[in-house]
Amino acid sequence: EEIVSLGEALDYTITGIEPGAGIMERSFSTLEEYENLEGWEILESSTAGMLTELDQAIQNERPIIVTGWTPHYKFASFDLKFLEDPKGVFGGLEDINTIVRKGLEEDMPNAYQVLDRFYWEPEDMEAVMLAAQEKPFEEVAKNWVEENQEKVNEWTEGVEMVDGKAIELVLTPWDTERASAHVMEVVLEQLGYNVTLTPVDPAIMFQAIANGEGDASLAPWLPLTHGSFYEQYQDDIVDLGPNLTGTRIGYVVPAYMDIDSIEDLPP
Ligand code: PBE
Structure with missing residues (x-):
């Protein structure tokens, strides 16, 4: 029940960046590779827009999933974690x-x-x-x-x-x-x-x-x-x-979110 409400709280949406980015192409592939992501959406945005959304979610301790990468200062400013990617759609280092x-x-x-x-x-x-x-x-x-x-x-x-x-x-x-x-x-x-x-x-x-x-x-x-x-x-x-x-690229969430793997996202 808590899991279902997470999907709803996120509106089954991952906050992305510019449509031409490589990480967006990989993100669309996760929707095909992970059965539990059927019905999820990747929101096209901009890097600045994604960072604003991330910042606001963290101010309010709301859940959010963004397309993220390192090196990036957001890992120094916020306590964030990459979601595990057991199918390797985003690769390793x-x-x-x-x-x-x-x-x-x-x-x-x-x-x-x-x-x-x-x-x-x-x-x-x-x-x-x-x-x-x-x-x-x-x-x-x-x-x-x-x-x-x-x-x-x-x-x-x-x-x-x-x-x-x-x-x-x-x-x-x-x-x-x-x-x-x-x-x-x-x-x-x-x-x-x-x-x-x-x-x-x-x-x-x-x-x-x-x-x-x-x-x-x-x-x-x-x-x-x-x-x-x-x-x-x-x-x-x-x-x-x-x-x-x-x-590194992948899905990034605030550390306070009780989820560790892409596979754990609610269908
Ligand atoms: N990035 C940063 C780019 C490459 C550098 C991960 C947002 C991309 O996805 O194409």
């Missing part, structure tokens, strides 16, 4: 990879080398994201590069300067990707590149690298979050491997 267009290695060997070497830790990304709650990403990225010269040197050591060559980095519209793109922008500009950042949906990001409109992206979450886009475009892009490991 994932990577964020660097992809570049075919021909970039020949056309821009210096930038290619930096992009190929670029690797940082979730704590680095989190530090940039946290500081960006107060200041613009441009400023935060500059500070981060200044304060982390040793790490940055590992990416740039021995790389020759260029003279104002234009390079376009394609990103997706979330803070995780704003963090990496702005740091790379600072690093490449210090090497003499003229960097443009273009934020687009994940599908367009892969398409832009595949057709050569964009030069590189630090934004693909793999193997599952953007797995379907990756499969579609993998023959037309160059995958330089992970630039960060240890991300």
Whole structure:
């Protein structure tokens, strides 16, 4: 009886984000994979909208299920937990990879080398994201590069300067990707590149690298979050491997909710 009222309290709805996000595609798959989720809905929203809903639910100690991911500051601000996902629809810990267009290695060997070497830790990304709650990403990225010269040197050591060559980095519209793109922008500009950042949906990001409109992206979450886009475009892009490991996506609830697994959601 308590279980039934949970479904009703939630209106059998999971609060999602932007429809183009990989996590939304995975969320729709849970409705097919978990029999108990038949009749449930994923509400399309925005990241800001989802965070507002989460915040209001927590203020009132109401139940809520959102599409969530780490790194994200909401895990520092609120006591949250991922629901277990025994069918593995959201996968386990994932990577964020660097992809570049075919021909970039020949056309821009210096930038290619930096992009190929670029690797940082979730704590680095989190530090940039946290500081960006107060200041613009441009400023935060500059500070981060200044304060982390040793790490940055590992990416740039021995790389020759260029003279104002234009390079376009394609990103997706979330803070995780704003963090990496702005740091790379600072690093490449210090090497003499003229960097443009273009934020687009994940599908367009892969398409832009595949057709050569964009030069590189630090934004693909793999193997599952953007797995379907990756499969579609993998023959037309160059995958330089992970630039960060240890991300996670899934259904997230406030810790006070008496539920631990997607399988426990009431049908
Ligand atoms: N995210 C953050 C994105 C990738 C980065 C998990 C919201 C997505 O689902 O596509």
